[in-house]
Amino acid sequence: MGFSEKQEALVNSSWESFKQNIPQYSVLFYTFILEKAPAVKDLFSFLKDTAGIQDSPKLQAHAEKVFGLVRDSAIQLRAKGEVVLGDTTLSVIHVQKGVIDPHFVVVKEALLKTIKEATGDKWSEELNTAWEVAYDELATAIKKAMN
Template sequence: MNDETIHLLETSFAEVAAIREPAAALFYERLFANDPSLRSLFGGADMKAQGQKLMAALGFVVGGLRKPATVVPTLESLAIRHLDYGVRDSHYTTVGTALIETLALSFGARFTPELRKAWTEAYDLVSTIMREAAVRSRAPAVA
């Protein structure tokens, strides 16, 4: 990912962080609208706390884009933990869609094709790392 894209993600995330609670609520609204079955993965979770975790994770990823080696192990660990919650590979697509919809709705006309591309590229990178970690963790150990 080039410096210009990273800068775009950093500056746009600063705006999202300023509206973190409504942005997180909108994300989960979009997530459950796109796949109502995902609501069951959250059980009785405090969705405000869940939104705080989401925003912290996004901030961690955006903050680590200039030094990806520091982010990858955490993303891999997160992916493995999410398996215990019932997350499947197909859910990553739904999450990506909800994220882009949230950003589009939050930024409105300012969600330019360039900004959409940057966030899509960042999410694709994160989801690839997480999906691959999940697959590896399910693979039988080689003796």
């Protein structure tokens, strides 16, 4: 069973909800990450000075990229049945930063919590599962390229 048209539509519509307020949801996303794993703060250069994270363009751009990559993964899963990284830059950066498996778990949890907040009463287990599958496939592709 592949990634369904409905799952792709759920990810796309909730991506739009996220984009409605990128500044707020970006801060929320990194707040969730740091609550779960405070030590990862050093992996993100834009989190070194936490005083300015509310208005950090780098933080917002990075969060938008993360969520966008998961959305793109949903599109790839529907079209091709798999996620293929366009280039190795993403995996190289993860290796350089020392990203390990538990980091992927923390990011996934934060991503799902953020999407739940962004979608409000439109959130459902089905929507959660669609994002979870898309994220897991992206994470698998990144980890594969890291090795």
